Amino acid sequence: MDPKSFLPKEAYASLENTEFSRSEELPLYTSYIPQRRSVRWKKCLLFVMCIVAFAFLRCGDQFRGSTTPSARNPAYLIVAEHGAVASENKRCSDIGVEVMKDGGNAVDAAISAAFCTGVVNMFSSGIGGGGFMTVRIPPSAPNASSEVYVIDFRETAPALSNTTMFSGNPLSAKYGGLSVAVPGEIRGFEEAHRRWGSLPWNRLIQPSVDLANQWTVDTELARRIQTYSRLMLGQDDWRTVFAPNGKPLIEGQTIRRPNYARTLSVLASDGPDAFYKGPIADALVRKIKETGGIMTHADLEGYAVKVERALRGTYRDKKVYTSRAPTSGPALLHMLNLIERFDLAKEGRSGLNAHRIVEAQKFGFAASRTRIGDPSFALNNSALIAEISTKDFADLIAANLTDDRTHPVEYYNPEFDIVTDHGTSHTSAVDSQGMAVALTTTVNLVFGSQVLDPETGILLNDEMDDFSTPGFPNDFGLWPSPYNYPEPGKRPLSSIAPTIMEHGDGSFYLAIGGSGGSRIFPSLFQVILNLDWGLDVSEAIEYGRMHDQLLPMDVDVDNTLPNDLVDFLRDRGHNVTVKPIGRVAGIVQAVLQKEGTIFAASDSRKNGIAAGY
Numbered sequence: 001m002d003p004k005s006f007l008p009k010e011a012y013a014s015l016e017n018t019e020f021s022r023s024e025e026l027p028l029y030t031s032y033i034p035q036r037r038s039v040r041w042k043k044c045l046l047f048v049m050c051i052v053a054f055a056f057l058r059c060g061d062q063f064r065g066s067t068t069p070s071a072r073n074p075a076y077l078i079v080a081e082h083g084a085v086a087s088e089n090k091r092c093s094d095i096g097v098e099v100m101k102d103g104g105n106a107v108d109a110a111i112s113a114a115f116c117t118g119v120v121n122m123f124s125s126g127i128g129g130g131g132f133m134t135v136r137i138p139p140s141a142p143n144a145s146s147e148v149y150v151i152d153f154r155e156t157a158p159a160l161s162n163t164t165m166f167s168g169n170p171l172s173a174k175y176g177g178l179s180v181a182v183p184g185e186i187r188g189f190e191e192a193h194r195r196w197g198s199l200p201w202n203r204l205i206q207p208s209v210d211l212a213n214q215w216t217v218d219t220e221l222a223r224r225i226q227t228y229s230r231l232m233l234g235q236d237d238w239r240t241v242f243a244p245n246g247k248p249l250i251e252g253q254t255i256r257r258p259n260y261a262r263t264l265s266v267l268a269s270d271g272p273d274a275f276y277k278g279p280i281a282d283a284l285v286r287k288i289k290e291t292g293g294i295m296t297h298a299d300l301e302g303y304a305v306k307v308e309r310a311l312r313g314t315y316r317d318k319k320v321y322t323s324r325a326p327t328s329g330p331a332l333l334h335m336l337n338l339i340e341r342f343d344l345a346k347e348g349r350s351g352l353n354a355h356r357i358v359e360a361q362k363f364g365f366a367a368s369r370t371r372i373g374d375p376s377f378a379l380n381n382s383a384l385i386a387e388i389s390t391k392d393f394a395d396l397i398a399a400n401l402t403d404d405r406t407h408p409v410e411y412y413n414p415e416f417d418i419v420t421d422h423g424t425s426h427t428s429a430v431d432s433q434g435m436a437v438a439l440t441t442t443v444n445l446v447f448g449s450q451v452l453d454p455e456t457g458i459l460l461n462d463e464m465d466d467f468s469t470p471g472f473p474n475d476f477g478l479w480p481s482p483y484n485y486p487e488p489g490k491r492p493l494s495s496i497a498p499t500i501m502e503h504g505d506g507s508f509y510l511a512i513g514g515s516g517g518s519r520i521f522p523s524l525f526q527v528i529l530n531l532d533w534g535l536d537v538s539e540a541i542e543y544g545r546m547h548d549q550l551l552p553m554d555v556d557v558d559n560t561l562p563n564d565l566v567d568f569l570r571d572r573g574h575n576v577t578v579k580p581i582g583r584v585a586g587i588v589q590a591v592l593q594k595e596g597t598i599f600a601a602s603d604s605r606k607n608g609i610a611a612g613y
Contacts, residue, residue, distance in 0.1 A: 072582055073219075075604045077538035080612025083431040084600035085109050086589035088124065088515070089218065092116035093602065093611035095207045096429055101613060104199040106429040107135060110437040111189045111197070113427045115208040115264070118185075119257065120215060122459050123224045123447045124425040124515060127267075127275065128284075129461040130155040130184035131424075131441035132323045133192055134310055134498040136508065138434035145506055146434075148321040150498075152306040153188025154491040155181035155463040159302075160294040163485040166469045173469065177293025179449045179462035181492070182303045183275075185441055190272035191305045196435070205268035212261035212457075214254060219607050222251035228447060237452040260457025276300045283455040291451050310500070313389055315528070316340050318509060322499040326374045326484075328521040329497045330388040335364040335525050337394030338401065345532050351568025352403060357529065358548045358555055358574060359406065361522050363397050365549045366412035374484075374491045406573045409550050424515035426498065428591045430598060436511040436591070438498035440520075466492035495520040501528075508593050510537075514603075516586035518549050523586030537592045538601035544581055548574075556585075581605070 078084055083106065085096030096113035104112070110133070118126030125131070130153050137147040158181070166173040173179050193201055217225070225232055225248045232242040241257055242249055249255055266274050274280055281300050288295045310321035313333040320336065322329035338360040344353050367388060375382045387393045400411070424442035442461070443449075449462035467486040484493045497520060498513040512527065514520045523545060530540035544558030546569075555574045557566055558581040569576050579585075584605060591600040591610070602608025 072604045073607045073609060075538050075542045076601065076609050077536055078600040078610040078612045080598040080600065081432075082598075082613050083109070083429070084591045084598045084610060084612030085113050085427065085429045086591050086600045086602045086608070086610035087113045087117060087427040088425050088587060088589065088602060088606050088608040089117060089120050089220070090602075090609035090611070091120055091211065091215070091218075092427070093609060095211075096427070097611040097613050098207070099199065099204065100431055102199065102203070104203070104431075105196065105433065106431040106435040106437045107192050107196045108199045108204055109431065110427050110429040110439045111193060112204040112207060113429070114185075114189070114425070114439055114441055115205055116211060117425045117427065117441070119208050119212045119260065119264075120218060121220060121425060122257075123221065123443075125185075125441035125443055126448075126459050127185050127263075128183050128448065128458045129441060129443035130181075130463065131188065131439065132327055132494075132496050132498050133188060133440075134321060134323060134438040134500050134511075134513075135192065135196060136321070136434070136436040136500045136502075136511070137196065138508070139506070146502065146508075148310040148312070148500055149307060150310045150323045151188050151191050152308070152323070152491070153184035153191070154326065154494065155184050155461055156299075156303065157181055157464065157467070157486045157488055157490045157492075158293075158295045158299045159488045160296070161464075161486045161488050161490070163470055163487060165486060166464070166467075170469050172292065173465040173467070174445060174462055175450055177288040177291035177295070177449070177451055177460075179464045180288050180293050180295060180451060180460045181463035182295065182299045183461060184303055184305060186267065186272045186275040187303055187305050191307060195307075201271065202268040205264050209261050209264045209268060212257045212264060214256050217249050217251050217253050217255050219251055221255075222249070224446060225249055231447070231450060235452075237454045240454070241452075241457075257457050259455060263456045263458060276303060280456050280458075283453055284458065284460070287451060287453040287455075288460065291449075293451075311389060313337070315501070316532075317504045319502040319504070319506070320499065321501070322497055324375070325385045326491050326493045327496045328494065329499065330385065331364045331367075332497045332499065332521045332524055333389035334367060334394060334397075335360045335522075336528070337389070337391055338363060338398055339525075339529065341398060344529060345534075349533060349565070351565050351571075354546065354561075354565045355403065355406070355569060355572050355574070356401065357526065358546055358569065359401055361525070361546075361548050362406075362412050362550055363400070364522070364525075365518075366414040367393070367397060374493075377487060377490055404572070409553060412550060414550055424496065424517070424520070426513035426515050426587070426589045428511040428513060428589045428600070430508060430511055430591045430593060434508045434593075436500050436508055438500055438511045438513040440496045440498045440513045440515070442494075442496065442515070463492060466494065497521045497524060499524060510590060510592045512588065512590040514586055514588040515606075516584070519547055519586035522547055522549075523588050527588050527590065531592070536601075537590050537599045541588045541590060541601050541603050545586065547586070 083100040085093045087093045092113040095116045096109035099109045099112045133151040229248045311324045313320045315336040426440045430436040444463045451460045468484040501510040544560035547556040587603040587606045600610035602610045
């Protein structure tokens with residue numbers, strides 16, 4: 001299978017006789033672009049550079065979108081009395097609220113909204129992927145404590161996986177059937193519904209069945225279709241849906257996914273088992289194998305979710321509940337533990353505090369993200385993973401925080417690779433009883449593996465790309481982490497961190513999560529800090545952000561931040577690149593309760609609008 005067949009139309013340029021040079025205009029995830037010039041390269045170096053370019057082109061929507069503003073809906077603050085849902089698409093937020101009005105709770109609403117997202121924003125998530133759900137069960141008696149659980153329905157590596165499976169062809173981890181990990185979304189939703197749902201299963205799916213039969217293309221989907229127009233026009237599986245008249249669909253035109261609607265209808269009537277065995281499973285295994293994959297019926301039938309108590313910490317006077325490894329929940333807690341030693345609210349939004357926030361991010365990436373893997377596997381140090389989120393560990397690291405300057409990468413002592421996942425969506429919900437959900441789902445990169453099964457209409461993930469490949473550096477030249485090599489049944493590392501917070505008295509405060517690859521948990525971190533500065537939840541999400549993940553050695557700063565803050569960062573030695581805030585970067589959805597009133601907001605960077613009643 002030719003990897004070029006999966007790339008956007010911009011990927012045609014030859015990479016031979018190409019020199020890669022530094023460009024300050026490039027977005028965060030890559031540091032080089034091709035420039036025509038005849039030179040001789042060693043074969044291995046050319047190979048690495050080609051992969052960098054392919055990665056840039058493969059995720060063109062994320063990268064190119066990072067340098068130009070997008071058309072954005074205005075930001076909306078939703079004020080509600082009974083319940084609210086914040087998703088990345090208004091249709092889906094509305095569907096979630098209608099479920100609540102019909103007697104459903106926050107779990108029902110979040111699941112229904114997520115099914116909807118898989119229909120209209122299939123480039124981000126869907127039943128061919130997986131994710132994590134943090135659920136708060138309110139106390140059933142006075143003076144009792146709430147219970148917070150995490151359902152881990154992350155995709156897993158097929159049984160025939162091995163640590164070197166992508167060494168000879170790293171691009172096969174991104175494109176085609178070999179990149180597909182065992183989907184977990186349906187099992188995850190089934191488990192949440194079985195434990196806590198209140199409405200019938202088919203009631204949660206039916207709105208998405210109706211929607212999949214016909215709707216109109218929204219702004220975000222139109223952008224992705226245009227960016228990936230070669231894919232849409234070049235393969236029958238895609239052309240039928242996204243370019244039915246020989247031209248890619250544009251915003252406002254009618255789009256239909258009848259085969260996907262039929263699949264959802266089967267799942268609604270026959271239950272979740274229908275995904276993992278029977279005709280749907282037969283079609284998926286057949287398509288995956290046709291496109292070079294190794295998944296079997298046994299992989300699908302054997303998939304199981306994990307349910308455990310949420311990872312718990314504190315931030316100032318708040319209780320924090322988040323997801324455990326292999327997510328970045330521990331990294332989020334670590335950064336909150338570092339920054340709470342400063343009185344940001346009293347000192348104000350100064351340049352010094354901006355510097356401290358960036359430094360906390362850098363230590364967060366170094367101490368957490370480069371050392372975390374699936375703790376179920378022997379190689380991974382579960383004791384080290386457990387230590388990352390503690391106050392004691394933050395005390396040790398805090399001694400290295402310096403107010404006068406930033407430092408070279410080696411100062412933060414990172415170990416290995418940093419993985420990103422871009423095709424992700426998040427839904428936050430809270431109901432009138434205080435049940436709250438933070439649900440993040442993903443197909444990994446934009447349009448996942450770019451394998452679309454025509455029989456079922458299911459777009460399959462490329463989650464295997466979140467594993468590290470032995471002997472092959474990532475886009476930044478970092479060598480891979482043995483904690484995150486692919487192994488049978490293993491769950492890859494993730495930037496996801498669906499989080500719920502409570503006030504000190506145990507009452508609900510916030511449900512928050514996001515999408516955007518390695519930007520996810522730093523974005524959540526900054527939104528939480530913005531709330532401390534007195535912003536409402538919409539303002540906190542919309543406010544400009546900073547991002548530093550150690551490599552490349554840049555601080556990515558939104559152009560809405562004050563100039564004096566940017567100048568301060570440069571004075572402290574940061575290599576600052578200012579970018580338009582309208583680009584698609586970290587996307588956050590949140591619901592918050594204050595003095596009995598519910599507030600909800602979705603990130604306008606992805607044209608999201610929340611809903612409530």
